[in-house]
Amino acid sequence: xxxxxxxxxxxxxxxxxxxxxxxxxxxxxxxxxxxxxxxxxxxxxxxxxxxxxxxxxxxxxxxxxxxxxxxxxxxxxxxxxxxxxxxxxxxxxxxxxxxxxxxxxxxxxxxxxxxxxxxxxxxxxxxxxx
Amino acid sequence: xxxxxxxxxxxxxxxxxxxxxxxxxxxxxxxxxxxxxxxxxxxxxxxxxxxxxxxxxxxxxxxxxxxxxxxxxxxxxxxxxxxxxxxxxxxxxxxxxxxxxxxxxxxxxxxxxxxxxxxxxxxxxxxxxx
Numbered sequence: 001x002x003x004x005x006x007x008x009x010x011x012x013x014x015x016x017x018x019x020x021x022x023x024x025x026x027x028x029x030x031x032x033x034x035x036x037x038x039x040x041x042x043x044x045x046x047x048x049x050x051x052x053x054x055x056x057x058x059x060x061x062x063x064x065x066x067x068x069x070x071x072x073x074x075x076x077x078x079x080x081x082x083x084x085x086x087x088x089x090x091x092x093x094x095x096x097x098x099x100x101x102x103x104x105x106x107x108x109x110x111x112x113x114x115x116x117x118x119x120x121x122x123x124x125x126x127x128x129x130x
Numbered sequence: 131x132x133x134x135x136x137x138x139x140x141x142x143x144x145x146x147x148x149x150x151x152x153x154x155x156x157x158x159x160x161x162x163x164x165x166x167x168x169x170x171x172x173x174x175x176x177x178x179x180x181x182x183x184x185x186x187x188x189x190x191x192x193x194x195x196x197x198x199x200x201x202x203x204x205x206x207x208x209x210x211x212x213x214x215x216x217x218x219x220x221x222x223x224x225x226x227x228x229x230x231x232x233x234x235x236x237x238x239x240x241x242x243x244x245x246x247x248x249x250x251x252x253x254x255x256x257x258x259x260x
Contacts, residue, residue, distance in 0.1 A: 008151065015138075016143035017139065079219050087213055089204075
């Protein structure tokens with residue numbers, strides 16, 4: 001059971017921005033302060049704070065303030081939830097392909113059996129004629 | 131190597147809408163016409179066509195027209211690509227946890243060894259005093 005509190009809508013929306021994905025990638029290596037997260041991003045600190053708000057609201061990031069420093073942490077439950085939805089779709093699609101494959105193989109077997117029946121019927125007709 | 135042509139931005143944006151996710155879920159069970167896809171959705175056919183355009187542009191869906199019927203198919207490369215990005219982040223985060231765990235175990239071992247050294251030093255001092 002995931003303790004995930006975000007909705008898939010907000011989660012996928014949060015991941016649709018390359019800077020927010022960059023923040024997530026950075027946080028997989030450990031917690032970071034807002035200014036550390038902002039350093040490589042080509043935007044104002046206010047814009048970074050907005051992106052962090054989107055990531056926090058969807059449940060991908062949590063933060064805590066100690067003195068004047070706010071430290072951000074990754075919340076992996078959100079990543080797992082998105083991954084599980086995607087895996088579910090892929091698995092359903094692959095299962096359908098497997099069923100199609102099995103159906104085609106059965107049809108091929110049936111056709112082969114029919115062809116063999118026709119051959120042996122032809123042989124017996126030929127023997128009757130001889 | 132994936133033959134995936136969409137960008138992660140467009141892909142995650144496409145998945146951020148519940149109706150577009152419903153279309154993807156439907157297509158995992160097999161191809162469907164636009165009107166079949168539209169039937170369960172609470173919106174106009176024009177709105178469905180717009181959603182299908184977003185799904186096609188990001189590479190999750192392809193469609194073909196035969197006579198008057200347009201049939202949509204799932205393109206699983208997009209799902210796999212999004213899943214792989216998410217798995218990569220989760221794995222990086224879990225590896226970091228594993229390294230932290232190993233570090234803590236090493237520190238605990240070192241502290242235990244220190245404590246044993248201190249004990250045996252204390253014992254030998256006690257023996258010297260006796």
